[in-house]
Amino acid sequence: MKIELITIGDEILLGHTQDTNSNWIASQLSEYGFHLRWVSIVGDNPSDMKHQLRRAWDRADVILVTGGLGPTHDDITRPVIAKFFNDDLVLRDDLSEWIQSKFTAREIDPPPGYEVMAEFPSHAIPILNEYGSAPGIHYNLDDRELFAMPGVPIEMRGMFTNYVLPELKKKTTEYYKHRILKTAGIGEAYLSELIGDPAKIAPVTLAYLPSIDHGVTLRLSLSGKDAKEIDTILKQAEGYIQSSISEYIYATDQISLEKVILDMLESKGMKLAVAESCTGGLMASRLVAIPGSSNSFDRGYVTYSNEAKIASLSVSEELLESCGAVSAEVAVAMAEGTVECAGVDIAVSVTGIAGPTGGTEEKPVGLVYIAVADQKGGAIQQFRFDGDRNTNRRRSAQAALVMLWQKLKGYE
Amino acid sequence: MKIELITIGDEILLGHTQDTNSNWIASQLSEYGFHLRWVSIVGDNPSDMKHQLRRAWDRADVILVTGGLGPTHDDITRPVIAKFFNDDLVLRDDLSEWIQSKFTAREIDPPPGYEVMAEFPSHAIPILNEYGSAPGIHYNLDDRELFAMPGVPIEMRGMFTNYVLPELKKKTTEYYKHRILKTAGIGEAYLSELIGDPAKIAPVTLAYLPSIDHGVTLRLSLSGKDAKEIDTILKQAEGYIQSSISEYIYATDQISLEKVILDMLESKGMKLAVAESCTGGLMASRLVAIPGSSNSFDRGYVTYSNEAKIASLSVSEELLESCGAVSAEVAVAMAEGTVECAGVDIAVSVTGIAGPTGGTEEKPVGLVYIAVADQKGGAIQQFRFDGDRNTNRRRSAQAALVMLWQKLKGYE
Incomplete structure (x- = not known):
């Protein structure tokens, strides 16, 4: 199935808005075994839109369009698409009422010109918008489909998940399934060495997805016509991979390392505090970003x-003077001091030189010490990062969370 | 001048990599008065690349290409472009030496197959790569231009800034200039009310660029053939805008509010500490992200x-019990306590309910109190944000920095 995405909006071509919809749609399609073949971005310009629709309709089976469905004068996607299909816009009372009800529910007045959103192409199917008021558009002609969604990410995502994806699934008899293994504390190259030749798990394919803040995620994928068979084969492959790298896996689902840590702490009834120098609040901020972290x-x-x-x-x-603020000794003293002063069960500390200045020959930029301590003692590690200031800070926060996670696992 | 960008890479269409190059190129072009008209993303697929090149060469004056210039088997941009122009790849000794010297300088061995990068289209001009080893490609034919750059952001940015942009400037006799006014502590709608009808500064155009973390940036722009005249008119317009909103402007250049604050503190010889509850380290992290913040x-x-x-x-x-942790009284006590306990000159505190849970009818999600205190006393403000947990946290950190900045201005 050939899928093409057309993103519409001057604000993207002017560089005012980073288009995140394309990336989200691409990864959702991949996740469900579909493949996005082409993406194009055009401005709020009827001629450019029409040309791109023509080209897409000639070569793709499915066209996804985002943007330009709102009520203002530069939202021209609805009339341009209707004209492209030689269709007419007709005021639909049901849509008009539905749109009004969205504003009534939020106790606000509809914006000027909102009625225009109820003028809908007569041969298209409206896609209701859970998070906004502009309906989406679905054409199904000659076994090809066009889905037009709003550009506002939350509105687009809702429509894609609840309507577009189920429609796409109807068009295919193939199942595509995958499993996720999220790892931390080990690089892509070392993981690959431990796992060995990916041919061993064929026909399952293995993707390495590294990230500065979340470690390396492994994705095992398999497609086929028999859902049960796919599950069995995937499970075998997952078991094989798990056995070779089990100590590095922190999740088999889309949850974050900080969430795993907070859950471990909560189940043990433990309290955590952190002490940060070069990371400067980044580690605390990642923890506090999780609802319920308190x-x-x-x-x-x-x-x-x-x-x-x-x-x-x-x-x-004396210690600060004799060893310097960036030293293993001070990192340990910070972690132990945190346990003591905060009266918590466990603490992590980070001290380092993030750069760009402040480095010396002996203590270069990127040198970071991280310590974990509980009431009984602690652990210390030295790191050498080679990024810019903020990359070094992000890598340090991740390394500190990894050490904390490893320590918590040791209690079990 | 019609400019088209072709981004190449399976990893983007699979959703593994967020394409940030398009946004960067779009905003750079805007900044210098050029306009990106079309963007397309195609995979590492010779046929799709060739079709897109054909289309772009037929409609655009300038084609920018990013991605696929490296030494591995899926880097096929160089041969595909050469074939498109009926050109031959020829091994160039000068490029080979230059590429080798890049690895020698970094004291590492060249990767397998690196020599292929020295096989260069015979009618193209190589673009040297300051931050990597793959040369870029420049074709100039029939008054149209094609520039192919690597996909690695830092390498692409270096080539774009040092080579592509100067080449584009040669093609135009128009100057395009702009001025930036960065504001904080006021929303887009209120700014627009204070400024009034943008026609007052015509022919200068005014753009509002809002951001959660950086306030609203105003950009005044003007193009024309006389650089001096443009400067004069822009300066007048800037003066007019400044006079109506001067108290909200924190910078007339691309610097951040946290940098402005740190510079004010340093010039006054003052020390700052912060106390955060719901922002959980976000404000500290923004400050520490600035080199020299120590x-x-x-x-x-x-x-x-x-x-x-x-x-x-x-x-x-007693105060925590009688007023609750999220209260004006506790915010003030936190800020005053920070000045006292940290022995600093000035402090900011944030306490609030970020959500999604923890809200009550009396104290709903999004309620945030922010206080600033120095040795003499303090100021307090209540906010009501309506975003999700992390949007509320980001808005709170920004509001806290704004209050701090306003307080520091009061000392002058």
Whole structure:
């Protein structure tokens, strides 16, 4: 099935808006075994839109369109598509009422000109919009389909998931399934060495998806006509991969490392605090981003100055002088001081040189020490990162969460 | 000048990689008065690439291509483009030496197959790559141009800035200039009310560019053939806009609010500390992201639990009980406690309900209190945000930095 995506909007071609819809649609299609073959971006310009629709209709089986369905004068997708199919726009009372009801529910007045959204192509099927008021458009002609969705990400995502994807699934008799293994604390190259030749799990395919903030995600995929058979083969392959890298897997689903950590803490009734120097609040921020983090995350210290390390974490002035703020000794003292001062069960500390300045020959930019401590003692690791300031900060926060996760696993 | 961008890469169509190059190129072109008319994304597939090149060469004056210039088997942009122009790939000794020297300089061995990058189309001009080893390709035929650049963002950006942009400028006799006014603490609609009818500054055009983390940026633009005249008219328009909204402008250049704040603190010799509850380290992280922040930023407290607010910031237990953690009183006590406990000159505090849970009828999700305090006293503001958890956190961090900036301006 050849799928083409047309993204519409001057704001994207002017560089004012980063188009994230294409990436989201591409990964959703991949996830369900479909393949996006072409993407094009055109402006709010009837002629360019018409030409691109012509080309797409000639070569693709499915055309997805995003953007330009709203009520303002530059939203021209609806009339342009209707004209492309030689169709007429007709005021539909049911849509008009439905659109009005969306505003009534939010207790706000409809914006000027909202009625235009109820003028709908007579041969198309409206796609209701769960998160907004502009209906989507579905044409099904000569066994080809066109789906037009709004450009607002949440509205597009709702329509894609609830309407477009089920329609696409109807068009195929193939199943496409996959399993996810999320790993942390190991790079892509080392994982690949442990796993060995991917041919061993054929016909299952294996993709490595690395990320600075989330480790390496492995995706095992298989397509076929027999859902049960696919499940069996995938499960075998997953078992094989798991056995070779089990200690690095933190999730077999789309959940984050910080969520895994917070759940482990909560199930053990433990409280966590963090002490950050170069990461400067990044680790705390990742934890607090998770709803419910207050159950286990007690507090964070961003002890950027030496004075703060002394006052908040009881790091000794002598130690800071003799070893320097970026040292294994100070990292340990920060983590132990955090357990003590915050009265928590476990703590992680980070101290390092993020750059671009502040490095020396002995202690270069990218040198980071991370320590984990509980009431009984601690662990310390040295890292050497080679990115820019903020990449080093992100890698440090990730490494600190990995150490914390490893420590928590050790309790089991 | 009609400009078309062709982005090449299976990883983008599979959704594995978010294409950020298109957005960057679009905004760079806008910035220099050029307009990107079409973007298309095709896979590592010679037939799709050839068709898109054909179409682009027929309708555009300038074609930009990104991706597929590396040494591996799926990098096919170089041969496909050469074939498109009926050109031959010829091994160029100068390029071969240059590519080798790039690896020598980094003290690493060239990857297998690197020599292929020196096989260059005989009628094209190589574009040297400052940040990598794959040369770019420049064709100039029949007054039309094609520029092919690598997909790695830093390599593409270097080539675009140092080579492509100067070449494009040669093709036009028009100047396009703009001025930037960065504002904070006021929404787009209110700014627009203060500024009034944009026709007042015609022929200068005014764009509003809002962002959750950086306030609203205003961009004044003008094109013409006389650079000096453009400067004069722009300056007048800028003066007019400035006079109506001066108190909200924090920069007339591309610098961030946190950088402005850190510079103000440094020039006054003041030390800053922050206390965060719902933002959970986000504000500290934005400050620490700025190189040199250690000169003025002393520390941060992520006092997520009540115990932490009591222990680290000396907030009284009675106050927490009588007013609740999310209250104006506690926000003030947190800011004043931070000044006291950290021994700094000025402090900001944030306490609020980010959501999705934790709200009540009296204190709903999105309710946030922010206080600023110095040795003499403080200021407090209440906010009601309506986003999801992390949008509320980002808006809170921005609002806190705005309050801090306003307080610092008051000292002058």
